Amino acid sequence: MDQIIVTGNGELSGEIPIAGAKNACLALMPATLLSEEPLTLTNAPRLSDIKTMTELLQSLGAEVTSLQDGQVLAMSSHDLTSHVADYDIVRKMRASNLVLGPMLARLGHAVVSLPGGCAIGARPMDLHIHGLEALGAEIELRDGYLHAKAPQGLKGATVEFSFASVGATENVLMAATLAKGTTVLKNAAREPEIVDLATCLRKMGARIEGDGTSEITIEGVDRLSGATHPVVADRIELGTYMLAPAIAGGTVECLGGRLDLVGAFVEKLDAAGIGVEETERGLKVARRNGRIRAVDVTTEPFPGFPTDLQAQMMALLCTAEGTSVLEEKIFENRFMHAPELVRMGAKIDVHGGTATVTGVDRLKGAPVMATDLRASVSLILAGLAAEGETVLSRVYHLDRGYEQLVRKLKGVGARIERIKGQ
Ligand SMILES: CC(=O)N[C@H]1[C@@H](OP(=O)(O)OP(=O)(O)OC[C@H]2O[C@@H](n3ccc(=O)[nH]c3=O)[C@H](O)[C@@H]2O)O[C@H](CO)[C@@H](O)[C@@H]1O
Numbered sequence: 134m135d136q137i138i139v140t141g142n143g144e145l146s147g148e149i150p151i152a153g154a155k156n157a158c159l160a161l162m163p164a165t166l167l168s169e170e171p172l173t174l175t176n177a178p179r180l181s182d183i184k185t186m187t188e189l190l191q192s193l194g195a196e197v198t199s200l201q202d203g204q205v206l207a208m209s210s211h212d213l214t215s216h217v218a219d220y221d222i223v224r225k226m227r228a229s230n231l232v233l234g235p236m237l238a239r240l241g242h243a244v245v246s247l248p249g250g251c252a253i254g255a256r257p258m259d260l261h262i263h264g265l266e267a268l269g270a271e272i273e274l275r276d277g278y279l280h281a282k283a284p285q286g287l288k289g290a291t292v293e294f295s296f297a298s299v300g301a302t303e304n305v306l307m308a309a310t311l312a313k314g315t316t317v318l319k320n321a322a323r324e325p326e327i328v329d330l331a332t333c334l335r336k337m338g339a340r341i342e343g344d345g346t347s348e349i350t351i352e353g354v355d356r357l358s359g360a361t362h363p364v365v366a367d368r369i370e371l372g373t374y375m376l377a378p379a380i381a382g383g384t385v386e387c388l389g390g391r392l393d394l395v396g397a398f399v400e401k402l403d404a405a406g407i408g409v410e411e412t413e414r415g416l417k418v419a420r421r422n423g424r425i426r427a428v429d430v431t432t433e434p435f436p437g438f439p440t441d442l443q444a445q446m447m448a449l450l451c452t453a454e455g456t457s458v459l460e461e462k463i464f465e466n467r468f469m470h471a472p473e474l475v476r477m478g479a480k481i482d483v484h485g486g487t488a489t490v491t492g493v494d495r496l497k498g499a500p501v502m503a504t505d506l507r508a509s510v511s512l513i514l515a516g517l518a519a520e521g522e523t524v525l526s527r528v529y530h531l532d533r534g535y536e537q538l539v540r541k542l543k544g545v546g547a548r549i550e551r552i553k554g555q
């Protein structure tokens with residue numbers, strides 16, 4: 134299996150282009166199932182998760198053509214030939230569950246494998262199920278699959294989520310676009326990926342208001358048309374690369390970055406002593422003089438500090454002056470990077486959902502591996518400023534969420550190589 138070798142090499146300088154958001158694209162692609170007409174996504178990221186969603190949509194009979202080296206996805210769901218999302222595909226990627234709402238709305242029935250948990254937590258689907266049931270769906274769990282039907286079609290309703298789940302908001306939002314009457318989603322997720330999905334659905338003819346707030350209103354329509362939509366910039370890839378000069382020193386401009394996508398994160402960078410400036414082309418990040426300062430971080434739904442940047446932020450705080458407390462409030466098991474960072478010389482105590490990080494002067498390279506995407510990239514970031522070589526295994530996690538990671542970091546002066554495995 135491939136490995137990535139990073140050698141701490143001093144300051145970084147240059148530009149890093151930010152790709153379209155994985156998590157937006159994974160919700161936008163299933164929206165093709167809602168319409169007989171073509172949906173084209175531009176600015177799509179080139180990632181293994183996008184290939185998995187392509188495979189899933191194709192298994193349902195959709196046509197998905199990847200153009201311009203994968204940055205454009207031309208999709209058509211004119212003739213759907215299956216309503217079954219098979220375990221073999223769904224188990225590879227949880228976001229596969231986002232085909233449930235659209236298929237139910239378009240076809241009146243859907244069978245979707247339950248994805249199961251993953252390294253970061255149990256991740257049940259109860260909120261998706263309750264939301265769709267409120268719209269009139271009948272859903273049963275049999276043989277590991279959710280069997281959903283809406284014999285009389287879906288009907289608009291008020292759905293109040295007990296937690297602002299991103300995936301449940303997306304699934305029920307998509308289903309409600311074709312339901313009869315008005316649906317109101319209360320305590321809806323406010324993430325930029327939800328706004329991007331609603332924007333695309335509006336281009337397809339959906340009537341949606343309030344996305345980006347915690348109350349979204351959807352007036353169902355009879356049919357949706359085709360559309361062309363650019364995928365919003367990836368705020369998690371953006372935050373990750375903003376941390377590269379923060380950790381290693383120097384100045385890096387993240388092209389396509391926007392402050393409104395990373396507000397809470399930038400506030401913490403500022404408190405830690407990292408300067409962020411909005412430019413015409415994106416966000417320029419520079420480490421101010423002196424040592425990084427400790428800061429406390431609590432993960433929350435948007436607009437709070439994102440859980441998907443918690444591991445990377447921990448990598449920064451490992452060498453801060455003082456003690457930082459990180460509280461993970463979204464997933465119950467998202468500190469798997471901590472023991473690996475400790476192998477690199479970090480001082481971290483984890484108790485339940487709280488990690489206490491006492492800064493050390495410098496980390497030292499070591500062989501490391503991680504069990505999830507963001508944990509893996511946090512080890513690469515830590516390696517950028519560590520003394521000696523950091524050798525990361527299980528790099529396939531990174532291919533899920535970071536296109537051209539080695540090339541992008543090399544472009545700003547990092548010493549990083551990917552070694553092909555047998
Ligand atoms: C593909 C995608 O967009 N993934 C993102 C999405 O995941 P995802 O959509 O899975 O995240 P959710 O917002 O649904 O999950 C947040 C929390 O709610 C719980 N929950 C969720 C649904 C449910 O029915 N029942 C329930 O208890 C989860 O277990 C978790 O503890 O949002 C997360 C939170 O910002 C991000 O970390 C993921 O990167």
Ligand SMILES: C=C(OP(=O)(O)O)C(=O)O
Nearest residue numbers: 156227228441506507534
């Ligand atoms: C947790 C993530 O993704 P997923 O929801 O696909 O597991 C992530 O992108 O950090």
